[in-house]
Amino acid sequence: MAALVLAAGTATLGAGPVSASGAPATAPLGDPSVEGSWTSPFTPAGPASRVIGVHTVLLYNGKVLTFGNLTPTVGYVYDPVTGTATETDPPADVECGGMTALEDGRILVVGGRGLKNTGINNITLFDPATLTWTAQPTASSRGRYYPTVTRLPDGEVLISGGNTTTGANNTDVDVYTPPPAGSNVGTIRNVGQHLGGLYPRQWVLPNGTVLEETSRKSAILDPATWTWTTLPAPITRHKSGFSAYLLPGPPSGSTVAAMVGGGDGTGTTAGAESMDAAVSPVSWNRLPSLPQSRAHMSPVILPDGSLLGVGGNSLGNFQQPQYSALQLVPGSSSWTTLASQVDRRGYHSSAVLLPDGTVFSAGDTGAGGGGIADEIFSPPYLFQGARPTVTAAPSQADHGASFTITTPDVNSRAVLMSPGAATHTTDFSGRHVELAVTDRSDTGMTVAVPSDTVALTGYYMLFLVSSTGVPSVASWIHIG
Numbered sequence: 001m002a003a004l005v006l007a008a009g010t011a012t013l014g015a016g017p018v019s020a021s022g023a024p025a026t027a028p029l030g031d032p033s034v035e036g037s038w039t040s041p042f043t044p045a046g047p048a049s050r051v052i053g054v055h056t057v058l059l060y061n062g063k064v065l066t067f068g069n070l071t072p073t074v075g076y077v078y079d080p081v082t083g084t085a086t087e088t089d090p091p092a093d094v095e096c097g098g099m100t101a102l103e104d105g106r107i108l109v110v111g112g113r114g115l116k117n118t119g120i121n122n123i124t125l126f127d128p129a130t131l132t133w134t135a136q137p138t139a140s141s142r143g144r145y146y147p148t149v150t151r152l153p154d155g156e157v158l159i160s161g162g163n164t165t166t167g168a169n170n171t172d173v174d175v176y177t178p179p180p181a182g183s184n185v186g187t188i189r190n191v192g193q194h195l196g197g198l199y200p201r202q203w204v205l206p207n208g209t210v211l212e213e214t215s216r217k218s219a220i221l222d223p224a225t226w227t228w229t230t231l232p233a234p235i236t237r238h239k240s241g242f243s244a245y246l247l248p249g250p251p252s253g254s255t256v257a258a259m260v261g262g263g264d265g266t267g268t269t270a271g272a273e274s275m276d277a278a279v280s281p282v283s284w285n286r287l288p289s290l291p292q293s294r295a296h297m298s299p300v301i302l303p304d305g306s307l308l309g310v311g312g313n314s315l316g317n318f319q320q321p322q323y324s325a326l327q328l329v330p331g332s333s334s335w336t337t338l339a340s341q342v343d344r345r346g347y348h349s350s351a352v353l354l355p356d357g358t359v360f361s362a363g364d365t366g367a368g369g370g371g372i373a374d375e376i377f378s379p380p381y382l383f384q385g386a387r388p389t390v391t392a393a394p395s396q397a398d399h400g401a402s403f404t405i406t407t408p409d410v411n412s413r414a415v416l417m418s419p420g421a422a423t424h425t426t427d428f429s430g431r432h433v434e435l436a437v438t439d440r441s442d443t444g445m446t447v448a449v450p451s452d453t454v455a456l457t458g459y460y461m462l463f464l465v466s467s468t469g470v471p472s473v474a475s476w477i478h479i480g
């Protein structure tokens with residue numbers, strides 16, 4: 001089994017072989033089983049001609065909500081199966097806001113863009129079933145530009161960080177409670193103060209606390225008391241624009257998060273490192289550096305546990321763009337340079353995993369960038385042999401229960417992938433959950449559903465992954 005297991009205090013990313021010269025092994029150019037393959041840029045007919053995909057959210061129905069533009073923010077829902085798109089414009093200028101799925105699959109979008117790095121005071125709820133946006137109450141009149149929204153184990157949503165309507169740091173920590181049954185409107189309350197900065201990267205940990213990484217410092221929030229504990233600074237100065245991942249872990253959940261690359265107009269870094277929040281005292285451990293300094297790379301976790309990076313740049317926002325995707329395979333000591341996409345995704349771009357194992361890439365608002373065109377990447381694993389198949393799996397399973405997956409590929413791993421909610425180097429819900437297999441038979445396997453802190457209540461893509469890392473097409477399942 002090729003599971004990437006990150007025990008406390010160890011990071012097995014980085015334990016693999018290097019070539020005799022010490023350089024990363026390279027492959028013949030153009031071999032898709034090594035480099036993967038990009039589609040040509042495409043623009044869905046109709047509404048897509050106005051939309052720049054700064055924000056992309058995978059919906060529970062397998063469709064993609066993408067929005068952004070210069071002004072105002074416009075959006076559409078794209079169906080990767082039919083190639084068609086339907087316009088669904090947000091009710092406010094929500095570009096540069098934050099978003100996450102609720103437990104029922106509706107998408108909460110918080111904040112957005114005012115003039116000159118100021119925020120707007122707006123919260124809206126998007127319903128994928130009806131393509132409608134419903135205004136939600138806001139906690140204060142302070143506004144949010146570059147906020148983070150993090151779904152908690154109890155279904156509430158933590159809202160923090162970003163700039164106010166005057167461009168100051170918004171230090172309010174707010175909690176949004178989803179609508180009760182039969183309502184479309186939730187409630188919001190303030191639970192304290194914290195300087196999270198712009199798009200603090202946050203993840204719920206197996207013990208129910210929330211780990212936060214920012215360019216300034218990292219911290220852990222205890223939602224039982226709403227108190228924050230500051231953690232040591234990383235080894236490298238990542239500045240803004242670093243890519244963050246909650247690293248895949250064992251079935252008991254991951255406690256290890258990574259900061260990869262980063263930078264701003266004054267310089268970028270290739271440095272990468274991870275921190276295990278379960279170890280005391282917490283310290284940072286180096287991960288393989290990127291092949292080049294890179295900021296604003298869109299982070300995507302793949303079903304095999306690889307870390308994928310899409311786009312970005314080596315200076316500032318749009319200067320020195322990087323077109324090749326990067327992949328850190330579990331156990332490898334170096335990032336692999338994958339195929340290059342055609343369009344620039346230097347900044348204001350997004351990328352999410354799709355249910356068929358490909359990756360949707362969009363955005364870049366600068367002149368000469370990707371603009372309204374999207375691209376789809378097929379990672380190398382899609383050219384590496386037969387894919388496992390899910391013959392049957394349930395559409396719902398409860399925490400702590402187990403369920404059976406019917407498949408001829410009974411020796412596969414089973415993983416849950418949280419549908420992405422991505423923008424600006426951040427995926428507000430990126431999460432790879434390894435399932436413990438408790439039984440295997442001639443016709444399938446039985447897997448255990450982890451706790452609600454490891455697999456937050458909500459929709460997931462259930463993938464089987466072969467012993468060589470080839471994923472199935474996902475089956476959708478609601479956990480909890």
Ligand SMILES: [Cu+2]
Nearest residue numbers: 095096348424
């Ligand atoms: Cu922005």
